[in-house]
Amino acid sequence: MTLCIMGMGLRGADSLTLLEVERLRRADEVLLDTYTSFIPPGTVERIRELTGKEVRLCGRTELEEHGWLIEMSRNRLVCLLVPGDALSATTHNQVRMSAVRAGVDVEVLENASILNTWHGRLGLLSYKVGPPVSMPFTDERFFPLSVADKVRRNLENGLHTLLLLDLDRNRENLDPHTALRTLLAMAQRRNYDNPNEGTMACVLSGLGQPWEKVVCGKISDLLQTEIGFRSPVSIAILASLDFSEEEMLSAFCQSV
CATH class of the missing domain: 3.40.1010.10 (Tetrapyrrole methylase, N-terminal domain)
Incomplete structure (x- = not known):
């Protein structure tokens, strides 16, 4: 049928x-x-x-x-x-x-997903969105530097990146602080200038849920912020912003 x-x-x-x-x-x-x-x-x-x-x-x-x-x-x-x-x-x-x-x-x-809504919720321009990148759980044996490669490529092209955080067995996302530290470690291992601690990022927690929370700031500031993010969680790694994007972000997001 x-x-x-x-x-x-x-x-x-x-x-x-x-x-x-x-x-x-x-x-x-x-x-x-x-x-x-x-x-x-x-x-x-x-x-x-x-x-x-x-x-x-x-x-x-x-x-x-x-x-x-x-x-x-x-x-x-x-x-x-x-x-x-x-x-x-x-x-x-x-x-x-x-x-x-x-x-x-x-x-x-069809219906809405994080992939087709995140940039609009942040007030970012849709033509400045690059391919999404997945951040897995890593360990000493599995540390895919291709994650940093893809994020860096988007940044070099002036494109924002949605970093999709892996799910564990309990269907909870990788902790966003861990994901950001891992991304910086990957970039450092590649000797990349970007992304770095000064790169702007937004943590999107519970988008569309009653507990929705969107927090933006430099990666270094986000790493020092304990807000209590709840799944579903993803991270936007931001390229250079134009005036309208800066204005929208300041209006729609909590800054740290």
């Missing part, structure tokens, strides 16, 4: 569109991706309340080994709920591609 891949937006069930709610009410199976991003508290209960449907949770194994999902979609309407936008993560496009190759109809319902 049909596999409907739908984005939940930034606020979980509370940012579902009317069309998405209608599809969920008609669905034979409702699946929720708990692997690729943060799920706001109470999401499952809210989906049940809105749709009257039971929700099946899908982790990494269920999504990566998704043959069962494709087979289920052959004769049923299956809705796969995704945090943020429907297709921001490669995982969901892989599911989509498998379904198309298997002859299963696929419907995609």
